[in-house]
Amino acid sequence: MSIRILFFVLLSLSFYGCSSTEEVQDDATVVDQGTAMGEDADSQTYGATEAGSYDMSALDDPNSPLATRIIYFEYDSSDIRPEFRSTVEAHGAFMVANPNVVVTLEGHADERGSREYNLALGERRAESVRRQMAILGASGSQFRVVSYGEERPAIDGHDEYAWSQNRRVEIIYR
Amino acid sequence: MIIKNRFAFIVLFILGILINANTHAFEIIIDEGVEKPIPVAIVPFGWSQAANLPPLDVTQVISNDLTRSGRFITMEEKDMPQRPTDFSAVNFRDWKLLGMENLLVGNLTLNSEGNYDVEFRLIDVYKEKQIAGFRIPSTQAQLRRTAHEISDIVYEKLIGIRGAFATRIVYVTVNKNQDGTKRFALQVSDADGYNPQILLESNEPILSPTWAPDGRSLAYVSFEGKNSAIYIQDIQSGSRQKIASNPGINSAPAWSPDGSRLAITLSKDGNPEIYIFHIASKSLRRITENAAIDTEPAWSPDGRMLAFTSDRGGNPQIYEVSAEGGQPKRISFAGPYNAGSEFSPDGKYIAVVNGEGGAYRIGLLDRATGQISLLTDSRQDESPSFAPNGHMIIYTTTGARGNALAAISVDGSVHQRLGLQDGEVREPAWGPFTNR
Numbered sequence: 014m015s016i017r018i019l020f021f022v023l024l025s026l027s028f029y030g031c032s033s034t035e036e037v038q039d040d041a042t043v044v045d046q047g048t049a050m051g052e053d054a055d056s057q058t059y060g061a062t063e064a065g066s067y068d069m070s071a072l073d074d075p076n077s078p079l080a081t082r083i084i085y086f087e088y089d090s091s092d093i094r095p096e097f098r099s100t101v102e103a104h105g106a107f108m109v110a111n112p113n114v115v116v117t118l119e120g121h122a123d124e125r126g127s128r129e130y131n132l133a134l135g136e137r138r139a140e141s142v143r144r145q146m147a148i149l150g151a152s153g154s155q156f157r158v159v160s161y162g163e164e165r166p167a168i169d170g171h172d173e174y175a176w177s178q179n180r181r182v183e184i185i186y187r
Numbered sequence: 188m189i190i191k192n193r194f195a196f197i198v199l200f201i202l203g204i205l206i207n208a209n210t211h212a213f214e215i216i217i218d219e220g221v222e223k224p225i226p227v228a229i230v231p232f233g234w235s236q237a238a239n240l241p242p243l244d245v246t247q248v249i250s251n252d253l254t255r256s257g258r259f260i261t262m263e264e265k266d267m268p269q270r271p272t273d274f275s276a277v278n279f280r281d282w283k284l285l286g287m288e289n290l291l292v293g294n295l296t297l298n299s300e301g302n303y304d305v306e307f308r309l310i311d312v313y314k315e316k317q318i319a320g321f322r323i324p325s326t327q328a329q330l331r332r333t334a335h336e337i338s339d340i341v342y343e344k345l346i347g348i349r350g351a352f353a354t355r356i357v358y359v360t361v362n363k364n365q366d367g368t369k370r371f372a373l374q375v376s377d378a379d380g381y382n383p384q385i386l387l388e389s390n391e392p393i394l395s396p397t398w399a400p401d402g403r404s405l406a407y408v409s410f411e412g413k414n415s416a417i418y419i420q421d422i423q424s425g426s427r428q429k430i431a432s433n434p435g436i437n438s439a440p441a442w443s444p445d446g447s448r449l450a451i452t453l454s455k456d457g458n459p460e461i462y463i464f465h466i467a468s469k470s471l472r473r474i475t476e477n478a479a480i481d482t483e484p485a486w487s488p489d490g491r492m493l494a495f496t497s498d499r500g501g502n503p504q505i506y507e508v509s510a511e512g513g514q515p516k517r518i519s520f521a522g523p524y525n526a527g528s529e530f531s532p533d534g535k536y537i538a539v540v541n542g543e544g545g546a547y548r549i550g551l552l553d554r555a556t557g558q559i560s561l562l563t564d565s566r567q568d569e570s571p572s573f574a575p576n577g578h579m580i581i582y583t584t585t586g587a588r589g590n591a592l593a594a595i596s597v598d599g600s601v602h603q604r605l606g607l608q609d610g611e612v613r614e615p616a617w618g619p620f621t622n623r
Contacts, residue, residue, distance in 0.1 A: 018420055041402070126527075126542055126569065127484045127526040128614070129496070132482070137458070164394060165392065
């Protein structure tokens, strides 16, 4: 049992080391730290070069709805769950107010079923978030949509909890 | 004496590890074989240079092939009444007394050019007749392949279908870098896991490898450019060509049986659709048009039809459409989830991932009846790929330790695990027959 826990911790650590995102997970709540990590430098240097062009403080405020950068989904679904609607809307409103801001919407799926279908599913989730933001008036040029399908799990486990954490869209400011 | 033996054992064990690390990527473990395997005695082949060890234990390779296929039972060397190396030396009476039906005898000879000749005879003991006999010229580098070719012939003569031992498979491995990040590698090896070669390594995901029908090239998807892109790579030279890197997904390449086209999935026009890419002209033709997900195209062996996965009916199911385009027709109805098509070499069946009640299993969809028979019974199986003789399906199975490879016969009677040294391995694709 203790080995399993250790395994889980190691995997979690390795995830934080390699991920192209910047969240720190504490149970299910996700708080963005706003720090660049990992090798994929070009996808997390957000704000640093354009700090003068929009109000960075909203992005850095841990109490702002903008601090939530991950939207979770149900199995085989790309519908935005009611509890995430306000988060998506807050990001959409922020983008409308800051037309120079560009986000990458990174869609992901859990590991079950076929990889290629999951790649499509990840994209549909990211598209679902993009559409919601676009409805508020964010422009098409403010988005980059990329799907990793099941290839970049947030958690490497093979159980319901891991799957629930892996069915997600990550909102990445750059 | 005991200490000495133990020491020898340890030395052998260490040597074994070193040899394993250098020469084979995984080991085939047979979990289940057919009820009545065919008995065959593979008599150690004669060797022309008795003073030295032969460059390869050819009979061991053949014996492993046949045993791991689950369809043969080989006689242990110590139980053999004699060790003939040609037909005239066989004492049929002795073998009949032991109930042994089939004998494989042969010789390995170093010829004057420094190459090898492998001569063998497959003998029916009860009829006292030669079933097959060949001499195959070989080289040190090719000896292993030659041994697999002999296994193929034995399989064909005793079972009626060409064996698929002298083939290769491609797969993706995932290991951890020292800093804990993932390292993806596209690898090709012999069908028994020997001679692994890395074709591509990346810190970004690699997926969906698929063979060109001539076995010389592969197509696959790589995220090395921070988005999915489809590449074609020549196996021998390593040279490659990026054929699709549009905004959105670029995935699921499948080679047409004539080798001229790839069916692919692109979402550049808004959502995932099936396209056919003509390799020489680089022209692109759209096949599907639907607001749902359409992906995972697979070609029927005659090149006329494409099977693909679509959730246009509400959940993922298999559809077929003419490779010329037209109205797709749903062909899978059993269970809420069917995806990941792959046609059997005779075109009668489509292997699918069938999901029901939270379990994902490999199933065989009968194109004539629409019925799906489940082949596996674990919780999370995917990526089925037929052996070119249609007898076995290799697939990925996921357990507590992650992705591993397994294989099952299409009749469900033979089950193999393909144990990897470490790390995860997935997305196997079984290569075609290549010419002898």
